[in-house]
Amino acid sequence: MISTGLLTILHALSVLAAAAVLLALGIDFVRGLFRREPPQS
Amino acid sequence: MSGTFCELGALVVYLVILLWIGLRSGRQVQTSIDYTLAGRNVPWLIVLATTAATMVGGGASVGSVAKVYQLGLAAAFITAAWHLQLIFTGVFLAPRLRGLNLITVGNFFERRFGELARRLSVLNCLVFMGGALVAQMAAIGAITESVLDIEYQTAVLVGGAVVVFYATVGGIRAVVKTDVLQFVILVGGIATASAWLLYRGGGFEQIQQQLSQLPSSLTQDQPVFALSGPTWSTTRVVTLFCSFFLGEMLVPAYAVRCFIAKGRRAARWGVAGAGLFLLIFHPIAIFTMGVAARSDEQISGQLQQRYDEKLAEQRQERAAELDDLVRRGVRADVDRVEKEIRDQAAAAASQVTFPMLMRSAFPPVFSGVMIAAILAAVMSSADSCLSCVGTIVMEDIYRPHVNPAASDRTLLAVARWTTLLGGVAAAVAALVWRDIVDILEFVYDFWAPTMVWPFLVGIFWYRRERIAAVVFSMLAGTGATIVWRFVLESPGDVSPALFGFAVAVVAWIVALPLCRQSPTNRWLQPVDGPVGEGEEG
Numbered sequence: 240m241i242s243t244g245l246l247t248i249l250h251a252l253s254v255l256a257a258a259a260v261l262l263a264l265g266i267d268f269v270r271g272l273f274r275r276e277p278p279q280s
Numbered sequence: 281m282s283g284t285f286c287e288l289g290a291l292v293v294y295l296v297i298l299l300w301i302g303l304r305s306g307r308q309v310q311t312s313i314d315y316t317l318a319g320r321n322v323p324w325l326i327v328l329a330t331t332a333a334t335m336v337g338g339g340a341s342v343g344s345v346a347k348v349y350q351l352g353l354a355a356a357f358i359t360a361a362w363h364l365q366l367i368f369t370g371v372f373l374a375p376r377l378r379g380l381n382l383i384t385v386g387n388f389f390e391r392r393f394g395e396l397a398r399r400l401s402v403l404n405c406l407v408f409m410g411g412a413l414v415a416q417m418a419a420i421g422a423i424t425e426s427v428l429d430i431e432y433q434t435a436v437l438v439g440g441a442v443v444v445f446y447a448t449v450g451g452i453r454a455v456v457k458t459d460v461l462q463f464v465i466l467v468g469g470i471a472t473a474s475a476w477l478l479y480r481g482g483g484f485e486q487i488q489q490q491l492s493q494l495p496s497s498l499t500q501d502q503p504v505f506a507l508s509g510p511t512w513s514t515t516r517v518v519t520l521f522c523s524f525f526l527g528e529m530l531v532p533a534y535a536v537r538c539f540i541a542k543g544r545r546a547a548r549w550g551v552a553g554a555g556l557f558l559l560i561f562h563p564i565a566i567f568t569m570g571v572a573a574r575s576d577e578q579i580s581g582q583l584q585q586r587y588d589e590k591l592a593e594q595r596q597e598r599a600a601e602l603d604d605l606v607r608r609g610v611r612a613d614v615d616r617v618e619k620e621i622r623d624q625a626a627a628a629a630s631q632v633t634f635p636m637l638m639r640s641a642f643p644p645v646f647s648g649v650m651i652a653a654i655l656a657a658v659m660s661s662a663d664s665c666l667s668c669v670g671t672i673v674m675e676d677i678y679r680p681h682v683n684p685a686a687s688d689r690t691l692l693a694v695a696r697w698t699t700l701l702g703g704v705a706a707a708v709a710a711l712v713w714r715d716i717v718d719i720l721e722f723v724y725d726f727w728a729p730t731m732v733w734p735f736l737v738g739i740f741w742y743r744r745e746r747i748a749a750v751v752f753s754m755l756a757g758t759g760a761t762i763v764w765r766f767v768l769e770s771p772g773d774v775s776p777a778l779f780g781f782a783v784a785v786v787a788w789i790v791a792l793p794l795c796r797q798s799p800t801n802r803w804l805q806p807v808d809g810p811v812g813e814g815e816e817g
Contacts, residue, residue: 243484246484
C-alpha cells in the first residue's frame with residue numbers, strides 16, 4: 240500500500256510541474272509576439 | 281444555456297482554430313524539408329510540448345482514467361514506462377539521431393545496415409503508422425460518440441476531415457502548432473480537474489475511507505492503493521511495464537520529434553523533458569481522477585448501471601457461443617467466455633469515466649473545453665501518424681524507387697498528396713470497419729521485436745561486420761512474435777512484443793560469432809548519407 244501522504248506530495252508536484260511548463264510556454268508565446276522575423280532571402 | 285450546447289460550441293470553436301492554424305502554417309511551407317521536418321528549426325520547449333501531446337493520446341487519457349477506475353494504482357503506475365522510455369530516448373538517442381540529419385527512420389537503417397534492413401524497416405514503419413492512423417481515426421469516432429452522443433460516422437467524418445485538412449495544408453509545421461495548443465488545453469484541463477476533484481473529495485485519506493464503504497462490482501478485486509493484487513499480479517505489472525517501455529520506442533511519430541529539433545541539445549532536452557514532465561504529471565493526475573470517480577457515489581452508480589446494460593448486450597451477442605459450450609460441458613471454456621464478457625462490459629462502461637467526471641465537477645462551459653481536450657488528445661496522435669505516413673512515402677518509397685531525380689517541388693507535392701490520400705483512406709477504413717481497432721491491435725506487437733534492438737545496436741555497438749547479425753535478429757524477432765501471438769496465443773500473459781524482443785536480442789548474440797567480416801552482399805552494404813552533425817540549439 241502506498242501512503243496517502245506520499246500521494247498528496249506527488250499530486251502537488253504534478254500540479255506545480257504543469258503550472259511551470261504552461262508558464263514557460265506562455266512566456267515563449269509572448270516573446271514570440273514581439274520578436275521580429277528576419278527578412279526572407 | 282444547456283450543457284450540450286456549451287460543449288458543442290466549445291468543440292466547434294476548437295475545430296475552427298485548428299483549421300486556421302493549418303491555413304496559416306501552409307503559407308510558411310516552401311520546401312519538402314519545411315513540410316516534413318519544419319525546417320529542422322524547432323526549439324526545445326516546443327519539441328517538449330509536441331512530444332508530450334503525441335504521447336498523451338486517447339489511450340493515455342480517457343483509456344487510462346478508465347483503467348484506473350477498474351484497477352487502481354497499478355494501472356497508473358505502468359504508464360510511467362512510456363515516460364521513462366521518452367527520458368531514455370531523449371538523453372541517449374535523440375542527440376545522436378539529430379546529428380545524423382535524418383528524414384525518416386528508414387534513412388537510419390539504410391546508413392547503418394544497408395538496403396535489406398532499410399526495406400524491412402520501411403515496411404514496419406508503414407504498417408505501424410498506417411495501423412495506428414486508422415486506429416486513431418476510429419478512436420476519434422468512438423470517443424466522440426460515447427462522450428457527446430454524436431453518431432460515430434459523423435464524428436469520424438468531421439474530426440477526420442479537420443485533421444486531414446490541417447496536416448495536408450501545413451504539414452509538420454501545422455501538426456507541431458496544433459500539438460502545442462492541444463498540449464496546453466490537455467495539461468491545463470487535467471491539472472485543474474485533478475486538483476479540484478482531490479479538493480472536493482477531501483484528500484486521498486478521505487477518498488480511501490469512502491472507497492472502503494462503497495460496493496465495487498464493476499471494478500476488479502484489485503486494491504486501489506497498491507501496485508499489485510489478485511487481478512494484476514506483480515509479474516503481470518512488471519511484464520506490462522516492460523512492454524510499455526519497449527512497445528513504442530522510437531516509432532516514427534517520436535523519432536521525427538528528434539529530427540525536427542533545432543539542434544542536438546534541443547532534441548535531447550525536448551524529448552527527455554517531455555518524458556520527465558509526463559513522469560511527474562501524468563500517472564498521479566490520472567490516478568487522482570480515477571479514484572475520485574470511484575469514490576463518487578453518483579458516478580459509480582451511473583457506471584454500474586452502464587456496466588449492467590453492456591453486460592446484457594454482450595451476453596445476448598455471445599449467447600449462441602455460450603449455449604454451445606454449456607451443451608458440450610466444457611466448464612473451463614464457459615468460465616473463460618464469461619470472464620471475457622465481464623471484462624469487455626467493464627471496459628466499455630468505464631470509457632465514459634473521464635467525461636462523466638468533467639460534467640459532474642465543472643460548469644458546462646468548462647466541461648465543454650475539457651471535452652474538446654479529450655478530442656485534442658486523440659487528434660494530436662492521429663495528425664502525427666498522418667504526417668509520418670506522408671514523409672515515409674515521399675522519402676522511402678517515391679525518392680528511391682520511383683523518381684530518384686525528383687525536384688524538391690515534386691517531393692513536396694508527393695508528400696502532400698500522400699498525406700491527403702492516406703488520411704482519406706484511413707477515415708474510410710475506420711468508417712467501413714468499425715471494429716478495425718481490434719483487428720489492428722496486432723501491429724503494436726511487431727515494432728519492438730523488429731526495430732528497437734537494431735536501433736540500439738546502430739547507436740551504441742555499431743560495427744560493419746555485425747550487419748548480418750542485425751538483419752537476422754530483425755527476422756528472428758518478427759518470426760518469434762508471429763508464433764507467440766498467433767500460434768501459441770501469448771501463453772502466461774507475456775506480451776508478444778516482449779517475447780519477440782527477447783528472441784531478437786538472443787538471435788543477435790547467437791549470430792555474432794558467425795559474423796567476423798564485413799558483408800560483401802550488396803543488400804547488406806550501408807549507404808553514406810549527407811554528413812551533418814546538426815547545429816547546436
